[in-house]
Amino acid sequence: MSDLQIILSEISSLKKQLDIFVPDLTLEKEVIHFLAKDKRTFKRYLDENYLEEGIHYYNDYNKRVYIPDAIVAFKKSGCRPPITNPESQAVLKKLGL
Numbered sequence: 001m002s003d004l005q006i007i008l009s010e011i012s013s014l015k016k017q018l019d020i021f022v023p024d025l026t027l028e029k030e031v032i033h034f035l036a037k038d039k040r041t042f043k044r045y046l047d048e049n050y051l052e053e054g055i056h057y058y059n060d061y062n063k064r065v066y067i068p069d070a071i072v073a074f075k076k077s078g079c080r081p082p083i084t085n086p087e088s089q090a091v092l093k094k095l096g097l
Contacts, residue, residue, distance in 0.1 A: 025068035025072070055070055
């Protein structure tokens with residue numbers, strides 16, 4: 001067995017182990033758990049379009065199916081809705097944020 005085949009085999013083995021711990025981010029319950037938010041906050045994210053249809057999820061037979069890469073990006077952004085209040089934006093700008 002070549003070194004490359006050994007490496008590929010090891011990667012495959014590690015991926016199988018990792019899959020055990022990775023949530024199914026297409027499901028709402030798993031997304032809520034992954035984002036570490038309560039159901040009420042998550043519902044607000046949907047109602048106020050912080051999680052947008054076509055970007056973060058799509059509807060399949062009247063059921064939301066979440067897009068894992070978009071959910072991960074949302075979490076990396078801090079799960080915070082954008083600040084649209086001009087006064088708040090001015091304060092953040094003064095702070096350099």
